Amino acid sequence: MMFKGKVIAVAAASAGLGFGIAEAVAKQGGSVSIASRTREKIDAAAKSLREAQGVNAKGYVMDAADPASISSWITDTLEDFSRIDGLVVNAGGPPPGKFDAFSDTDWERGFNLTLMSSVRMIRAVLPSMREQGSGSIITITSSSIKEPIDILLLSNVFRSGVVSLVKSLSSDLASEGIRINNLVPGQIDTDRVKSNDMFKANQLDIALEDWQKKRHGMIPMGRYGTIQEFGEAGAFLLSDAARYITGSTLFVDGGKSKTVW
Numbered sequence: 001m002m003f004k005g006k007v008i009a010v011a012a013a014s015a016g017l018g019f020g021i022a023e024a025v026a027k028q029g030g031s032v033s034i035a036s037r038t039r040e041k042i043d044a045a046a047k048s049l050r051e052a053q054g055v056n057a058k059g060y061v062m063d064a065a066d067p068a069s070i071s072s073w074i075t076d077t078l079e080d081f082s083r084i085d086g087l088v089v090n091a092g093g094p095p096p097g098k099f100d101a102f103s104d105t106d107w108e109r110g111f112n113l114t115l116m117s118s119v120r121m122i123r124a125v126l127p128s129m130r131e132q133g134s135g136s137i138i139t140i141t142s143s144s145i146k147e148p149i150d151i152l153l154l155s156n157v158f159r160s161g162v163v164s165l166v167k168s169l170s171s172d173l174a175s176e177g178i179r180i181n182n183l184v185p186g187q188i189d190t191d192r193v194k195s196n197d198m199f200k201a202n203q204l205d206i207a208l209e210d211w212q213k214k215r216h217g218m219i220p221m222g223r224y225g226t227i228q229e230f231g232e233a234g235a236f237l238l239s240d241a242a243r244y245i246t247g248s249t250l251f252v253d254g255g256k257s258k259t260v261w
Helices: 016-027 039-053 067-081 104-132 153-176 191-204 208-217 227-238
Strands: 007-010 031-036 057-061 086-089 135-140 178-185 249-252
Touching (some): 016 039, 031 039, 135 227, 153 178, 178 227
Parallel strands (some): 086 135, 178 249
């Protein structure tokens, strides 16, 4: 029960990768503050964690592109739980597309949703972590930080910025007892991955199943990862088991990445 007595705040956690981490933390006895844009979905996710794991889990409405919404989530979490021991920075990704498809407005939205949401979530939680002299932060990024994905230009650009932010902050925060790392999903079986697969299959005018079979063949382990497997990796980085790890980038990708990071 390595999270007993600890509180972990997880953004974009009504489903998918964020929920996977919240669930893994809850299984190890941690209390969780989970947030997403939709009240009905986040309340249902919190209820499922309370009932299945018997922990204190509460849902909050939070729009990662809205600075005030981020601030309110962290403030409300501190009021309700009294502390935050870990933060998972997460947000839905920008839409797929190539360079000519995007206007200045699209770029600004992607900037706010992906890069600035990370800046704002970290900024909001640091005062309380500094006061208690400890904390662990992870950002959920993308394999595009190593090799750009051809249909995800906005994500390619802004998620690389998040990695640089984390690496820069890691040396500044280490002396204050605060760790910060990147967690990189490969092809994890989420709704977003399925949506991107469908986008690509339509582009190629092939069946979704045929495109996914091809993708599976590119992964040494021969399959997509599960949300639970990704969640357990996130819980590890948040936990004291990773207490000497900061400024690192952990790939959860079934061995797909072949270059040395």
